[in-house]
Amino acid sequence: MTPLADHIDLTSAVPNHAPWPRVVVNAEGWLAVAARLGDGGWTLLGLWADGGRVHMALADDNAPPAVAVVSLDAEDGAYPSVGRLHPPALRLERALRDLSGLQPVGLPDPRPWLDHGAWGIGSPLAAIAGEPAPAGYDFLPVEGEDLHEIPVGPVHAGIIEPGHFRFTVDGETVVRLEERLGYTHKGLESLLAGSTLEHAARLAGRASGDATVAYALAFARAAEAACGVTPPPRAVWLRALMAELERMANHLGDIGAICNDAAFAIIHAHFGVLREHVLRAAAVCFGHRLMMDRVVPGGVAVDLNADGEAALRGLLREIRRRLPQLAELYDTTASLQDRTVRTGFVDPALARRFGCGGHVGRASGRDFDARRDLPYPPYDRLRFTTALRTDGDVNARVWVRLHEADQSFALIDQILTGLPAGAIHAPVAPVANGEGMAMVESFRGDVLAWLRLDAAGHVARCHLRDPSCFQWPLLETAIEGNIVADFPLCNKSFNCSYSGQDL
């Protein structure tokens, strides 16, 4: 590992970017950063374009982790490809090219990613629209005796989001999976541009509905960083309360669904009821089951009253009684373990290389949690632990999720005890041309939000990066060598977001 400051002149950072430095580099500096990412020296956090400029966010994982953004002005609409030296950047660059029209020179995979040739325009984020991509898509060729392909999607058998999976199989065994995504691309970043902060916060909260609190929080924190606003303490604690309710609800629902994919219905039924308890408590507390639009720039929109607190106390009693019982049932059911243990293995080396966050990363040895490693209030004042395993299979991801649900339970208890009194919102006066960034731990992993305001204080450009961007490619590796019937198990144990990836 190499400290960022040894290679990037952090003293030349632009003045209006907060809280981490942003440094403008030339093509040579850009390539040096890309090479260091490729060597495993740093972790890539995001890669996006803003007009004719490309930005790359990266982290140095040394304790304490340091974050920086490097920027390069694309000359004649082109810049040196990062994916050529660091494969985790490949899909980010394909998406960047589809949206902005900037060309990553030397990109090894030139196929379009989000642009399916259906928009009627090309490069929708560019000042001058380009040509749309051709319809049709070439999957990577697979050759060999007795191999055949199974195309699945975009419409799946269950009630899930759309995406296409192309399996190449040898008998029962998956030889290769190739994903094709982009079906849920809604043009979110184009709608964000020109919006007021209030409207943009609502849009950001719909990047991925299951992580709406995390997205709204990431956006709000980026906006507050750009405007130099500190929300009042009570708002900060209520945000954490919402974030932990969201985390717990998702983990409980997903663990049940994983067991259901192994045809073990009783755990699914019980976890389904527990999840419903969490959502109903959230509705009592904040007036919305998923807590959409409750986190806003400057604070929160709804205060917690006595009814809400009583609902949460009741929820905690129920979870304390049921969760250990269900965890024990999972642990002692051999037929279920037979399906989850050693299924869908993710190599810790790949998890590290891809900067894979959330339960997928922590089940494969990547010890990173934005709440702890890039701490934001109130987590610096709360006690919690993160699970770390290296076995990297479906079972490991289930246990990491169980641990996190349990820790969210403990955090909610601490928040209810320590919740400060006072205001829940501070006015946010937009700062002209301000730039802000935030990293927030969703149930799925770290969400990145970056924004630049224009002279009128509206959003000029906002980029959101879902944790799934670095998890989807690893799902392709996890299924390799497993049987086709285990794909739902692997997929659910990841539970990547289609909408968050496609935006």
Add this chain to the structure above:
Amino acid sequence: MRKILLEGLLRRPVTDASPQPDDAELAALAARIDVAARRRLGRSLAIREVDAGSCNGCELEINALQNAVYDLEHYGLRFVASPRHADVLLVTGPVTKNMRTALERTYTAIPAPKFVIAVGDCAVSGGLFANSYACVGPVSAVLPVALTIPGCPPTPHALLKGLLTLLLG
């Protein structure tokens, strides 16, 4: 496991009481569905769900219909894997242009008589994504819609009410 099963036998069911179908919705719908078609459907509906570009919030609440608290199947409503087995197409999302063809093909694969329900603000009106270059807008711009269930996302209770309107109306 024995203890959990035994507890389940001895406790009262967690399932909620049935909601009453909304009269206004009922009247509006009755005018649009012909009696013969409803008679053919009987008192059971097979539902095929298609996410036409939602943020997945609607899917979370549609999935919740299947938990023990709402217990969708005791109303004679069930989700099916294939459009060939479906009576109803439940659509969420602002119909992204990238999903339009897949949505139309799914609709075509459903045997008549068939009903389309647009679920969630995006599917009803395009929602926050109405003016995007990447979205067609409301489902009604692509398919004939028989019933709309607004909300962002609609609660399981609102979804259940809408579905029962179609079944009992």
